[in-house]
Amino acid sequence: MTLFVVFGALALGAALGMVFSRNSVHGALLLVVNLGAIAGLFLTLEAEFLFVAQIIVYAGAIMVLFLFVIMLLGVDRSEPLMEPRPLQRRQLTFAVLIAIPLIAGLSATFAIPALTASPGALPENFGSPEALGQKLFRDYLLPFEVTALLLLVAAIGILLLARRRSER
Amino acid sequence: MSAPVAPPSNVADRDRTRSGKPLLLGLVLLVLVVLGVAIAVRNEPVTTSHYLMLSMLLFMIGVGGVLMRRNALVLFMCVELMLNAVNLAFVTFARMHGSMDGQVIVLFVMIVAAAEVAIGLAIIVAIFRRRLSANVDEMSLLRW
Numbered sequence: 001m002t003l004f005v006v007f008g009a010l011a012l013g014a015a016l017g018m019v020f021s022r023n024s025v026h027g028a029l030l031l032v033v034n035l036g037a038i039a040g041l042f043l044t045l046e047a048e049f050l051f052v053a054q055i056i057v058y059a060g061a062i063m064v065l066f067l068f069v070i071m072l073l074g075v076d077r078s079e080p081l082m083e084p085r086p087l088q089r090r091q092l093t094f095a096v097l098i099a100i101p102l103i104a105g106l107s108a109t110f111a112i113p114a115l116t117a118s119p120g121a122l123p124e125n126f127g128s129p130e131a132l133g134q135k136l137f138r139d140y141l142l143p144f145e146v147t148a149l150l151l152l153v154a155a156i157g158i159l160l161l162a163r164r165r166s167e168r
Numbered sequence: 169m170s171a172p173v174a175p176p177s178n179v180a181d182r183d184r185t186r187s188g189k190p191l192l193l194g195l196v197l198l199v200l201v202v203l204g205v206a207i208a209v210r211n212e213p214v215t216t217s218h219y220l221m222l223s224m225l226l227f228m229i230g231v232g233g234v235l236m237r238r239n240a241l242v243l244f245m246c247v248e249l250m251l252n253a254v255n256l257a258f259v260t261f262a263r264m265h266g267s268m269d270g271q272v273i274v275l276f277v278m279i280v281a282a283a284e285v286a287i288g289l290a291i292i293v294a295i296f297r298r299r300l301s302a303n304v305d306e307m308s309l310l311r312w
Contacts, residue, residue, distance in 0.1 A: 004214045005206035008222045019233035024241050031245050038252050045263040047271050057278050062285050069289045073296050091235050106224050109217045116215040122266050135268040147279045154283035161290040
């Protein structure tokens with residue numbers, strides 16, 4: 001429970017800080033903290049491989065990409081000072097309409113025995129790369145191939161988007 | 169009447185004029201409170217519901233960010249936050265059922281998120297080149 005509270009508070013605090021920070025570089029760094037805290041939560045849930053993957057893929061690759069683009073564009077200079085602007089009335093109504101059933105419903109799950117029972121015994125090497133690989137390449141082989149195609153399409157799309165059309 | 173103070177020219181200047189001391193004090197207090205709570209409840213069992221609640225709160229913060237912010241890069245970061253919240257729920261259920269399927273799905277979500285971020289950032293860079301702005305309110309060409 002201690003780890004859960006610490007990592008959970010870290011994740012929530014960093015997420016709030018990200019949403020309300022005016023400087024997008026600070027926002028990106030707070031998101032790194034948030035992703036790290038979620039990686040820690042993965043570890044408490046015995047997902048060792050995902051812990052490592054989260055840190056490498058998210059905190060490593062994706063956030064570096066974000067920071068790179070923020071620095072490249074220099075958006076901080078042009079960012080309007082009223083950000084983050086307050087919610088409009090319509091948005092606020094919408095947000096409250098979504099939030100109330102969500103919070104109420106999930107608070108009600110504390111009354112469901114199946115969700116509050118301590119989980120049963122875990123299979124051998126649960127969460128290890130080996131178990132994940134077995135699952136991935138046996139039961140999820142086709143989706144895996146499709147993601148390979150997706151990444152290829154994304155790479156080609158980025159090349160097309162990033163090409164500078166100087167002729168004309 | 170004194171002369172009006174010139175507004176700070178940019179975010180960095182304004183941040184520098186603000187004293188960091190109350191913020192630091194607040195942070196220290198917050199850390200102490202969190203540690204206190206953590207030690208107080210250390211013997212309580214942490215259940216699936218706790219993780220689901222945390223996941224939902226993170227998701228809601230992400231939704232709020234998307235609604236409130238106008239900078240396209242920050243919007244993307246909020247989307248990442250939502251994806252991560254969902255990942256957390258998946259891992260929680262994988263732990264609850266003792267099955268690896270949830271973790272495999274999380275891996276797929278990570279792959280899709282990586283592709284999405286790469287494409288999205290490329291689009292933002294392309295738009296920025298043309299319009300010199302990353303404000304989503306100004307990207308209204310497709311609106312009818």
